[in-house]
Amino acid sequence: MAPLFALVDCNNFYASCERVFQPPLRGKPVVVLSNNDGCVIARSNEAKALGIEMGAPWHLHRDQFQKQGVIVRSSNYTLYGDMSGRVMRTLANFAPELEVYSIDEAFLNLSGFADPVAHSRLLRATVLQWTGIPVSVGIAPTKTLAKVANRLAKKSPDSCGVMALTSEADQVAALQRLELTDIWGVANRLAARLAALGIRTPLALRDTDPKMIRTSFGVVMERVVLELRGQSCLSLEEHSPDKKTIMASRSFGRTVTEEAEMREAVATYMSRAAEKMRRQGLVTASIGVFVNTNRFREQDAQYYGSQTVRLGIATADTAKLIRAALYGLSRIWRPGFSYKKAGVICLDLHQAAKLQGALFHQADDPGRLELMRLMDELNRRYGRGSIAFAAAGVKKGWALRSEHLSARYSTNAMELLRV
DNA sequence: TCTGGGGTCCTAGGACCC
DNA sequence: TCTGGGGTCCTAGGACCC
Structure with missing residues (x-):
């Protein structure tokens, strides 16, 4: 279909x-x-x-x-988060598949619907009635064109909030009404580079050879061109994948110059991030800390410091993470600057449930610590990548200790050490 | 003798999105 | 005095391995 x-x-x-x-x-x-x-x-x-x-x-x-x-x-x-949930739950009644794309946007699969426009009008009225939030709907054979349709639904009062671009003629007419930077995936930098090649409008972009675009701009922009032509490259993602990074950062209301105050801020952000992480069932083995000065104050001395701290063992334990974050901060702290912003990032997140052996929750257990010591010994003696563990697809040292220290592998570890 | 080339990992940076 | 807070993906280049 x-x-x-x-x-x-x-x-x-x-x-x-x-x-x-x-x-x-x-x-x-x-x-x-x-x-x-x-x-x-x-x-x-x-x-x-x-x-x-x-x-x-x-x-x-x-x-x-x-x-x-x-x-x-x-x-x-x-x-806003609560209202978003209400809107999304309402939308779920109107399509077999729903992708929550952001706090205020969702893609729906309407393929096979006899009258998608009438259906969308009903959807719109229902969301307004049930939640009080007005929405606009754009309908098209690709996500990028649906974005275009949505923009025009908002721009055209006579559309009553619903716009469909199903025929090529409609799509061409729609693209003629927009700027390049109105297209999803094209912002100022890319628009400027495109303009330098004589591509100044959405229609011109659509009619450029995708292979040429791929050579000059990469695979992402090639997909934009294909999607503008009506060839669907981006599919509906019903299940949002686990986060790969989690960040907690803030700009300060006033500038911070004392290290003690900065330590307090970083500790707060870290515990906030750890909370988010636990709520999503994730753990991290690597965090980033950053501080920076106010970039708008050009008369001030500028500084941007960042540091990645590896933990060795993946965890979502607030106390451990705060210790690590403060260590990171001590590496980048420079006195004499007026700091405006700081934050922490949890990198390389993993699902806690997938990490075998519960090593992460019981790292103080002597038996487990002994196994970890053995693994370290193995790593030293045989080198990374040369033993059976590596063949199992393990990428990083810490992951070696975590994901593959199940009973099965720990037996092998003993045997290898005896060799 | 033949001194290649494919693959992976890591990092930094750039670009985009809402 | 005062200018947000999150995220994602891609690419390029170097190190290293086989």
Whole structure:
């Protein structure tokens, strides 16, 4: 069956969430600000009409907003996460397969539906009724074209929030109404490089030889071209894969100059990240710590420090991770700078459940420590990659100790050592 | 004698997304 | 004084192995 995707996108999501709980905000220009009330991260249509840009720093616009009667809200991510869940659960009633793409977007598989437009109108009305959130729907044979359709559904008042691009003629007409940077996967840098080759519009990109694009821009851009032509390269991903990294970072409301204060901040971020990690059933054997100064203050001395710390044993234990993070911080801390931001990243995440031997949870057990010592000895004596363990597809030292220290392999370890 | 070439791993950096 | 917080994927190049 020919693929047919619908992209459902919540309109001005954070601003719409605020309105659900404060109906008087309806019809008024509303903006939502980032952490520390730094900059604008969501705008109602009325705010957009006033020319307020995404990312506009609040401190530069505070007076203007006041004059224009713009209503300003600090962000409330718990609320938005909860509202997102309600929207997604509602959408799940409208398609056999659903991919939650972001907090405010989902792809639906509508292939085989007799009247996808009517279906999407019903979907739209239901989501509004059940959650109070207005959405737009774009329908097309590829995800990239569904994105295009969605954008046009938002732009065209007469579409009533649903736009389908099923025929090639419709697709061509739609692409003519957009800029290159409106295309999913094309931002300023790539648009500039494309323009240098004379490719200045979405239609021109669509009509460029994909092989040539692949040579000059790589496989990602080649897929964009094919998808614009109606050839589906990106499939629906129903099950979101495990995270590969987890980050916790913040900009400070004011600058930090004392190491003690920075240590406190890093410890807080680390415990936050560890919490996230445990909630997702993951562990890490490697974390990154970074600090940096305020890049907007060009008159200040700039510094960006980062350090990766390997733990040896994968864990989600907050205390162990904090110790490691503070060690990392001590390596990169330089006195004399005004720090603006810091954070930690959990790298190379693994599912705790898949790690055999429960080594990670009982690393203090003498028997297990002995086995680990044996494994280290093996590594030293035979070299990495030369023993049976490596043949099992083990990539890293710590993984060798973790994933393959089951009963089966530990027996082999003893035998190898006797040789 | 023949001094190649494929494969993997790691890191850094670039580009994109919401 | 004041400018967000997350993520993903790809590529290039060097080290190393066989």
